[in-house]
Structure formats: structure tokens, C-alpha cells
Amino acid sequence: IMYSLPLCHCLSAPLEPHFTECISREQETFRCWWSPGSYHNLSSPGALRVFYLKKDSPTSEWKECPEYIHSNRECFFDVNHTSVWIPYCMQLRGENVTYFNEDDCFTVENIVRPDPPVSLSWTLLNISPSGLSYDVMVNWEPPPSADVDAGWMRIEYEIQYRERNTTNWEALEMQPHTQQTIYGLHIGKDYEVHIRCRMVAFTKFGEFSDSIFIEVTEIPTKESTIPFTLVLVLGIVGILILIMLIVITQQHRLMMVLLPPVPAPKIKGIDSELLKKGKLDELNFILTGGGMGGLPTYAPDFYQDEPWVEFIEVDGEDGDSGEREDNRASDTQRLLGLPHPVSHHMNMGCSNAISFPDDDSGRASCYNPDLPEQDTLMLMATLLPGQPEEEEASFDVEERAPASSERSLVQAQTGGPQTWVNTDFYAQVSNVMPSGGVVLSPGQQLRIQESTSATEEETQKGKEDEDSKETEEQKQKELQFQLLVVDPEGSGYTTESNVRQISTPPSSGEGYQTIHPQPVETKPAATMEDNQSPYILPDSPQSQFFSPVADYTVVQELDSHHSLLLNPPPNQSPPPCLPQHPLKAPMPVGYITPDLLGNLSP
């Protein structure tokens, strides 16, 4: 509905006396101001009287203003005359005239304009990293006249600010708290701030408070940062110098830690140069003690001053090199960490075979002796070619060494006379059959179970090493087995096992032995002392033993019959100067390089 202004009689018609405004500051009192309008003759005090109607009952009447303040043309209603939520209507009365306007009716809460807040202050919150703008927190107190604490009035505030000497104010969001943050003021500019308030959800604002001024000049922020960066840089430099010093002084240790030595083939007393191609003879000479006292005593200590070098030592620990009856396990045993008939060297695995100048190196490379025995045995059994007769590889584990009490005994009763147990990886070729087969003798650990395996176990258990050795040897005499091996003449070659003894080592007396398919009964009564490779002669129940048989030997040449000529075993033809390799053979004393082999083949 369009509101059409009444014809403006403003100019011509006189303006009646009217009320200019009625305001309450704290909802407990209020005052009204009037104006005589254009009726100037009514401007004198008393010419106009104020009447009000308080509509709190149907029978209410007009009453006169309780308190005049003529100087202001003001009518003041004190606490006793002020009622909230009750409509008031105001009237101006002259002599005989009543000037009444409908819109001079109100309820007190609707005319409340709170006093402005007081005690304005500001604090600097922060400055942006660029140093161009900053934030400020403004605090103030509510108007003292407003009873905000009791909850009589609920007030919200509006902050306005502007740059000095500008005209437009920026207003922030209204909120009921007595503090507020102004963001994004610019450094170097002055700002003016003032606040006004009103009752929450009402429409009339109070007056603005007095202004406060915010001035933030350029703070020399760089100064505070310069020392900081200097300190930082100096600190870093110092730390770097410290690290360099540590590295330089502890170079050796750092090298140990950072670059642990790679186990390289370094044999104590042997120049690694010899291990290179083409110098085999020299190496062999050295290793076999050629002419000198023997390996350990002879060799210049090449690596003495390199503590981080690990040595694979040929084992001279107990110096009983003459004892073939060995406490050394066979190669395989050592590798597998199996217990072996060693009286006091029950060090399994690493600690027995290899010693290092440095304590904490190389252990990891050793075979873990904790593997269950049976796994290894199975492994061995599967690796080695089974007997032709044997359908399955069954194995026994027999308690040999007292130390390894954990060994469980698995007995496999087989029909066959032999079972493969605990065999070495390598077997000595003990005989070559006319048919071309090669007879191998099993390793020391081979337990060949006869039907009396059960009794053997019982007897074997808990025995001393020597005893068990003897029984073992006895049994081994009865050992018979065969391996089918490729005919050496036809093709290929046998394993380079140290084919020891077999035939008549002492009789030959030479530096070689021949492998012939000969009955082995002419075997020399070998001493029972045995080293790692007690190869059992298969055919003869009397299979002796032998001179300590090393697992390997060097094939020097082939004779006219295409037999392999091997090195004499060290104790067979014992030049006193021959070193008993402590290692006795599992260590490849000599090995054939491909070019040597070429020399050997006819």
C-alpha cells in the first residue's frame, strides 16, 4: 500500500507542539522532550503541560508529568513512575488545546537507548610478518547505568573505526562481549575507534562513546630478527665444525661403523696376491708348509696392522695336529653345526671353525647351530644320492656327543641294511668298480644302522667320545654301500674329494694314490684316529681305517690310466716339515682352477 504523504502543510500550516523524543537509558527511568513547534508563544515554561496515560488497567487516567525540567523542555519519569511492558501515551496540553498524537505511545523497553560503553582501551595483538598490518584488541566496560550484571538488560555492542581524517566509518559485527579484535589495520596510519550499544534484539542504539586513537608506528622488527638469524647461523656453523672434528678424529671408528669390512678371502700369513690367478703353486706351497715351518709360523703377517680384517684361520687351536682322531668335525658338520664326536670342542658352528681377531665380526655369517638337527639331516639325506636299493631316505640320528643332548633319536627301521644318516656333503671315492661305478665312502657322521640300531642307540647314548668313536668305527667296518658314479673314464669326473687312502697308501709311498677298483682288504690297518673324513670302505667288513683321510686332496695329474693322482696325505708321508694343517682338509688345501684342469686332462 503506497503511503501517500499528506499534502505537506508543513510550510504553511503551523507545526503543532509535539514530543521530539522519549528515551530511557536503563529501562528504569525515561524522559521525554517536547517542542512547541511553530507556536512560539507556547515556548515559555508552563505554557504547555505534559500528560501521560499509563495503560495498565482499563480505568487508567491521564496524569501530569511527575517531574518537569523546563530548561530542557523535558519531562522526567523516575523509577517510581516507570513501568516496563506497559504502554504509555503522551500528551501535550495547552490552555484549552490538547495536542495528541497516536505515535506518542510506547512501551518503555522499546525506547531504551543505552548509555555508551566506557573505559575503552586497546592492545596490540600482533604484527603481520610483512610488517605492514597489525591486529588490535579493543576492551571496554558496559555503561554503568545499565544493570547488565543482574540481567535486567542484555546489551550488544558495535565497534566502528576509521582512519583519522576520513569520513567513512567501518562497522564491525555486533556482539555482546566487552572486547573485540580489529584485524588488518595498517602500520603507520592512525585510527579512531568508538563504540555504541543497544539492547539485544531491539532497534534503538545509544550514543557513541568517546573515541580512542590507535597509533602503531613502524616497529623496528628487523632489529629483533637480525640477531636471531645471526645466532641461528652461528649455531649451525658451530655444529658443523663440531661434526667435522668428530669425523676427523674418529675416522677409524666411523669407518668401522659405516663401512664394515667385507669378508674377503684373507688367510693369515698369506698375501692375498697369491690368491689371484696364476699363483696357485706358490699358494699351495705356502699352505702345505713348503720348506718352512708351517703355515702359522711361517707367513709374514700381512695383515697385522689392519685390525678390521677378518681372518679365516686354519685352526691351530689345540696344536694336536697329530691327533687325527679328531676333534674336528668334518667340513659338513661344521657347516651344519652338527655335533660331532669331539671331546671338548663342542663349539658348534662358528666358534669352532673360525676365529677372528675381532670379536664381533662375522658371526652372522655362521650357520646357526640352533637349527633343528633333524632338518639338517633331512637336508643331507636329500642332497646325497640315495641308495639304489633304498626307496626312501630314512635316517637315524644318534646321539653322539654328550653335549648335544637335545638330539632326538628318530629311528627308522628300514629293511635295508643301510640308511643314510647324517652324511657329509662330500664323499670320498673309495673305489672304482670295473663297471664304471665309483664307490664312495660316507662321511664320518654316517650312521649306518643295522638291525641293531636300537641297541646301538642305547649304547651310544651318553658315551664318551672315544667310546662312541670306537663303536662307530666298528660298525663302519661293516658298512657297505655303493654309489653309482659316472665312469671317470667316460665322462665327467668325480668329486674332488680327498680320496684318501683306500688302497695301499703306505705301500705306495709315493706322492699319489691311485684309485682302483681294488678290494680294500689290503688296506693298511689304519689308525683309528680319524679326522674329518673317515671314509668307510664299503666292501670289506674289515674296512679299516685308515690313515686320517682328508676330505679333499689336490689332483696333481692324471696318470696314463686316467686315474687321478693325488697329493699324498699329510700324515702318510710325513715329512716333518709338512704342516699338519690344523684344518686338515675340509679346507680346500688345493683346488683346481679351470686352467689347471686343462693341464690335467690328457
Next chain:
Amino acid sequence: MNMRSVWALLLWPSLLTVSMPLDCKEEQGSLSGCTSISQEKLLDRVIHHAELIYRVSEESCSLFEEMFLPFPLQLQSSQAGYACITKALPMPSSKSEIQQISDKWLLHSVLMLVQSWIEPLVYLQTTMDRYDHAPDMLLNKTKWVSDKLISLEQGVVVLIKKMLDEGMLATTYSEQGLFQSDVQPEMLESVMRDYTLLSCFKKDAHKMETFLKLLKCRQTDKYNCP
């Protein structure tokens, strides 16, 4: 600014969904089960309710004014206070008067007010639905207020029980007669009547809010409070 506050208000109802101990009613209609909430907290919630109700009613009123009230009639709006339905209720009307009445009476006054307005607001809702161009916002607001008033009543009842150890009160104050008897003959237009209703309710909502806040002041600090 107005729109912003309107939008803000539309989200406020979600804040109040759980604020009133409505679960009290589930125990066979008796309110004896509502001992889980502390009296202080309950009073705070009731106050918060009343504040919101006032704010929404004020906005509904201004909306209504803008939409439906012709400008000349707006000048008469202040006169509508005389025709309020609750003017017959005995109420303190100034700070000094409030200072003289007890907590109990204060609470009962609030309850009286609340219960008086439940039905008229429902009536208002039905009439406004018949308007041709009533904006949804207005309708939603009035609906919201109507619902919240019921929650407020429940809260006040519980508060009375907690604070004054009184039993359940019968709703003695919501009388249809109160509503009908004060219809002014000259206000025949439904618009005017509705507007009067709205503005009267707004006034009474402010009254409720103030009463409750003063009550809270008394609870916390007896000596400086009216």
C-alpha cells in the same frame, strides 16, 4: 544485517533440540525422574530458550510489519499494547516491583505467561496459513516459536519443582476465555489482530526473559540483585 541474523536464527533451533529435559515426560507423565540435570544448568537452559524465543518473535513481528501492515497502521502499533491478552495477569512491571516479589512468585509469573500463550500461538499459526502471501520464513518462525514455547513450559514446570519443591502443577492458566475476551471490536481485520498478537507476544517474551534472568541473578548473588 537483518538477513544475516535471520539466517543465524534459522540455525539456532538445532541448538535447542536437546536442551530441554523432554525425557522427563516419558516416565508416565510424572516429572519425578528429572533429577539428572542440575538446577543451575536447567535454569540456564530455560533462560537460553527464552532469549531465543524473544529474538525470533521480534523478527517475526518486524517481518509481519513489513509484509502486511500498511504504513499508516504502523503508527498505531504501539497502541496495540493495550489490547494484549495477558494484560489482566498480575505482573510486576518495574525493577522495583520485581525486587519485592519472591522467587516463587517470579517463577509462577513466568509459567503463567508461557501457558497463556501456547494456544494463541497455535491459533496464529492457523490464521497465518490462510494468508495469501505469507512468506515461508515468517511461517517457519512462528511455528518454531510455537514449538519452543511448549518446551519452555516443560522446563519451567521442572524448574518449579526443583526450586520450589512443588508438585506438578495443573495448567490453570491457558484459558481460551482469556484469549477471546479481549478482542477489541474495532480490530476486525485479521491482519491487525494477528499483528497485535505478535507484538503482544513479543513483549511478553521479553518479560519472560527478564524475569528468568533476574531469577538467575538471585540464585547466584542474592545481595546485588533486584
